[in-house]
Amino acid sequence: MTSQRDVFLFVALAVAWGTAFGAVEVGLETLPPILFAALRLDGATLLFVAAVAAIGAEWRPRTRADWVTIAVSGGLIVGGHYGLMFLGQTYVSSGVAAIVLSLTPIVTPPLALALLPRERIRAPAVVGLGLGLAGVVAIALSGGSLGGQVVGVGLLLGSSLVFAIGSVLTERTHSTLSLLPLQTWAMGIGAVMLHALSFARPAESAAGLRAALTVETTAALAYLAVVSTAGGFLAYFVLLERVGASELSLVNYASPVVAALVGWALLGETITPATIGGFALILAGFVLCKIDALWRLGAPVVGYGPTxxxxxxxxxxxxxxxxxxxxxxxxxxxxxxxxxx
Structure with a gap:
């Protein structure tokens, strides 16, 4: 990440995704979680449809692999991930939610080992997984009781696992669709799935939706759809092409810092020392899981390796x-x- 443009996009992405947790916190004040997640995806889907139409991209699935990729992406990476995330955040603060979800790059390697043929996991990654899980346990117990904090962290851990499983499974498919149409389908499928779950869940009702859509909640929804989802994914895919997945995965550890600062400054949230320690364990686990990739990125900077x-x-x-x-x-x-x- 050497150009000013790349650095700017990285910071913008960390801010877009980090501040999303604060916007979710605002919307959950009046909206039930699964319905809120579905409405977020509704807005993002409309923006993605407009983008596909504007560039004239091929959007129709043509092969079985296309449909499988759409189903996995929409059901797991989008629908399952956001549904569990919004449910989990009803129990914990936005900063804690962001920190637990930063576990995703750590749990992905062992899942790839289990689901993909010829995948191997090295000893440092095993230690890193252990450290990451220890960090999650520390965060779960940081509330001082075995109540809502543990339930929320468990739901967020499930969100992280569902996202990682979906990412690994899509590696086995060979979709002919480009990324933008594929993301559009995934957002739409995820939205439909969450609307159906919200309708079937007795605790949620759309009857009072108009009253629930206060000015603050509407602003949070618009921010999540336009900035965090559409803008965030645009910046993500541009950076993915320019700097690669290994360097871009560091955004998982920049966005929780943004989320914690926003929660503290604007929402009055507090971050306990146990939560900070848990995040440090997760970060150490990430370094061990990605030690080879991080060395390839950092060695030329400090004077080692080919330049x-x-x-x-x-x-x-x-x-x-x-x-x-x-x-x-x-x-x-x-x-x-x-x-x-």
């Missing part, structure tokens, strides 16, 4: 392999090889 400048200095008749410049005419230099280290 581009020496390779770029090679002349037309030189040969560059893995960052080393092999000189075609050794008489030009005192040595025969220049290393990029």
């Amino acid at each position: 581009r400048p020496a390779a770029a200095a090679a002349r037309a008749d030189d040969v560059v392999v893995d960052g080393n410049v092999y000189v075609a005419n050794a008489d030009r230099y005192a040595g025969s090889v220049q290393s990029a280290d």
